[in-house]
Amino acid sequence: MAEDDQAPVVGEMLIVTGMSGAGRSTAANALEDLGWYVVDNLPPQMLKPLLDLTELAAGNLPRVAVVVDVRGRGLFSELPEAMRALRARRPIRVLFLDASDTVLVRRFEAVRRPHPLQGDGTIVDGIRAERARLAPVREDADVIVDTSAMNIHQLATRVGELFAEQGAARHTLTIMSFGFKYGLPPDADVVADMRFLPNPYWNEDLRSLTGEDDAVREVVLAAPGAREFIDSYSAALAPVLEGYQRENKRHSVIAVGCTGGKHRSVATARELAARLSGTPGVAVRLTHRDLGRE
Template sequence: MTDAEHIAPEYGGPVPIAPEYPGPGEVLIVTGMSGAGRSTAADALEDLGWYVVDNLPPQMLRPLLELTELAGGALPRVAVVVDVRGRELFRELPAITRALRDGRPVRVMFLDASDEVLVRRFEAVRRPHPLQGDGTILDGINQERLRLAAVRESADIIVDTSAFNIHQLATQVIDLFAAAGAARHSVTIMSFGFKYGLPPDADLVADMRFLPNPFWNDELRSFTGEDDNVRDFVLEQQGAREFLDSYAAALVPVLEGYQRENKGHSVVAIGCTGGKHRSVVMAHELAARLSSLPGVAVRVKHRDLGRE
C-alpha cells in the first residue's frame, strides 16, 4: 500500500476493544482485493502472535483446521491469507468456508479499497494485476470483484483500506484482533460529515441533520462536539434525547443478533453536515447507552473531526 486509505480514517477516541474467540484452533481467513493490504494485515496478525499462512489454496483449509485441533493450545490462532493467486482453486472458497463454519471458530476478514486507489497502488509498485492478462489494471480489478462478490457478501469483517497507509491499516488490524476479554462483538460508533461522503464500511447510518446546526451559532462555531457547551446545545434540542433512547433500544436486538450470527464487528455511522458538532455529540451519547450491553465492546471514532 502507498501513503495515500477506509479503514483509513484517522479516528479519535479510545482504543477499540475487539472480540476474542476463545478456545484452540481459531482460524481467520484473510482475503480481499489485490492491493488492498492483505500482506500488511498478515504482518500485523503475526505481530500479535497469530500463526500466519500465506497464499494457501482453499482446499487446504480443512487439513489446516484439523492440524490446529490436533495441536490444541500450541496453535490457538491461525490466520490464512487466501486470494485469487490460487486462480481456479479460489472459486471453491465460499463453499469450503461455509462447511468449515459448522460449529468451528472460523472467521473471514475481507480487505477492500476503491478502484481508483487500487489502480494507484499497482502503478506505484509497477506490477500488473494478477487477473489483468492482456488488458489494463482496471480490467483485472473488475474481474477480481466479480470473483470475490460472494466472499465479500459472507465476510464477518470488511475493512475498506482506501484511506489508509500501511501503518494505519496495521493499527486497525491490531485494534480488531488484540485480545480483549469476553466480548463477542465489537461495535464502532463513528461520527462523520455527509459532505465528505458516507463511510464505505458502515453497517448502519443515522442522520443528525434533523437537529439545529451549532455551526450557525457564532458562540459555538469554533468548538466541537467534544466541548461541553456544544454537547449541552445539541442535547437540549427537541428530539435529540428521544432519538438516542429510541435508536439505542432499536440497536439492542441488532447487536444481539450479530453475536448469534458470529459477526465480530460492526460500524454504526452517525452523520451531520461536517462531522464536527452534532454527530460527535450523538456518537458519544449513543456509545454510552450501548456500553453496558453484555458481550458487546463499544468504541467511538470521529472520522472528520480534524478536517478544515
C-alpha cells in the same frame, strides 16, 4: 470422561482475503506481530486439513490466520464452499480488505506490477474480474475494512484494534541499563545519561553493591536532581509511547547509562520501569546489559 474422549483443544481461525492491493500483506504482518500463526497464499482446499492440524496441535496453534486470495487462480473459486464447510464445524472469522478502484489502480502503478487477473488487458480489467469473483466472499465476511484512505501504519493499527487479544499490549518497551565505557547499545531508540548524578562507586561502602541493592538505590534517588529528572522524563515519555502505538511501532528500547552500568543507571532504570509499567497498552521489561562486568 476418559482422556481419549476429551474434546480437542481448538483456537481461533481467521481467513484474510480481499482485493489485490488492498493490504493483505500488511494485515498478515500485523497479525503475526500480534502472535497469530499466519499462513500465506493457501489454496481453499487446504483449509480443512489446516483446521484438522490446529485441533491435533492441542492448543499449540491457538490463533491461526490464513491468507487466501486470487493468486490461487482457479482454485480460489472453491473458497465460499470451503468457508461454509469450516463454519459448519466451528466458528471462524473472515476479514475482507477492500479499496476503491481508483486507489487500487494507483497502488499497482506505484509498484509497477500487473494485476494477477488482468491477463492481456489493463489493471482495471483485472480489478473488475477480481470484484466479480470475490462478491460472494465479501457478502459472507465478518469484518470488511476499506483501506482506501489508510497508509500501512493505519491499517496495521486497525488490525490490532480488531484482532489483538483482550488486554494485550500493543507495544513492548525494554528499559536497559548500560555502561558508557562499554559503548552505546546499538538498538537504543532513546538514551538517558545519568552521569550528572554523584557516582556511588566512590563510596567504599557502596562500591561492591549495585543499583539493585536498596542502599545504592536510596543514595542515587536522593541525589540532587534525581527525582526531578525521573518525574520529568517519565512525563515526557508518555506521549512518545502513545505515538509509538498510533504508528504501530511494536518495540522500543530506552537505554539508561552511567559510567560502568552498575549503580546509577541500574537504580534509575528500575525506577523508570516501575513508573512506566502502568502505561496503557505497553508491556515493560527491564534488563541490565553490563551488570556484573568488571
